Amino acid sequence: MALSIFRNAPRFWERRGPTSLLLWPLAYLYGCILRIRKIFFDLDIARPKPAPVPIIIVGNIRVGGTGKTPIVIALADRLSQLGWKPAIISRGYGSSTQKLPLQVKSSSDPSIAGDEPVLIAKRTHDQFPIWVFQNRRESITALLKASPDVNVIISDDGLQHRGLVRWPAREGGRDIEFVVRDNRGEGNRFLLPAGPLREPASRERDATLQTNLTEQLSGEIKYEHFQGRRAFNLVSQLGTPYQLNNPANTQSTKQIAERFLPKNIAMVAGLGNPKRFFDDLVKLGITGKQFPLPDHFGYTPEFFKGIKADCILITEKDAVKCTNIHDDRIWVVPLSLHLPDSLMDWMQSILHRPDPRRYTL
Known part of the structure; x- marks a missing residue:
């Protein structure tokens, strides 16, 4: 519910002030519900069956996008290069009408399968099995039945999906939980609705993946408030723009900056953090009118007709x-x-561990 209400992050989420303090009692109540829910699942009353292959969860504790999808794509590519057979599962924003798990292809309708799963399929040229469904356990069952050679699954989001049984690496298992964090950090560090957090900032994780730091340093970095867990900085880079209706037609960002005046350039982004896209373009010398839109925004021809510009990025x-x-x-x-x-x-050292849930007599 909170995710659908706050499609755009309110300004009071970034700093503590009168509004966030007024909402703090609701945030406290939400925190109590989270603690009760965690106790229930920690008791393992239902004893659901864990997945037979390791799961890598790429999620975030902050509402809105922090750059998970590019990480999922990069992980699948690198794991494949290293000899693994990865697959991807996602809830698939917009796929709530689905009654059964759905395999996603590059030709799938994003209004049914979700825009992010379709983007992953397009970027990876349908190289990896991609399945979407609200119940990730059912997605895994359908995925492994259709692709029994898969030996590692990447979950796009899912940190808060308690039904996805796992034994994280920090407990000696093979499943890995990544928390993705961008340059906005945890804002005012309050839980919803007083702040942007779906879980406390101190949430356990096997590693933090930091995107879009001001200083682009590669390798392993440390943060005190991550309780000594590993943190890695991931360096992103914008590629060569291509024309939507003719992908073979490309021009560099330098050519765009030289060809069009700033008043004739429009930058459009329907993301959890549109500013990141705009800032990356500015670093490459492109300035223009900025159109920050809600995450998963639905585009129409009329929308673009209303933009007075010669170049829309x-x-x-x-x-x-x-x-x-x-x-x-x-x-x-x-x-x-x-x-x-x-x-x-x-990560490979974790994935190569023997399955701690298999016992031999």
């Missing part, structure tokens, strides 16, 4: 929802992410 996530829009002014800016070798080496 959008993200790849936005592009998957614009396939039926024919506007030669729209250019798509891809994003790539580098995973440090220290992260992959550590």
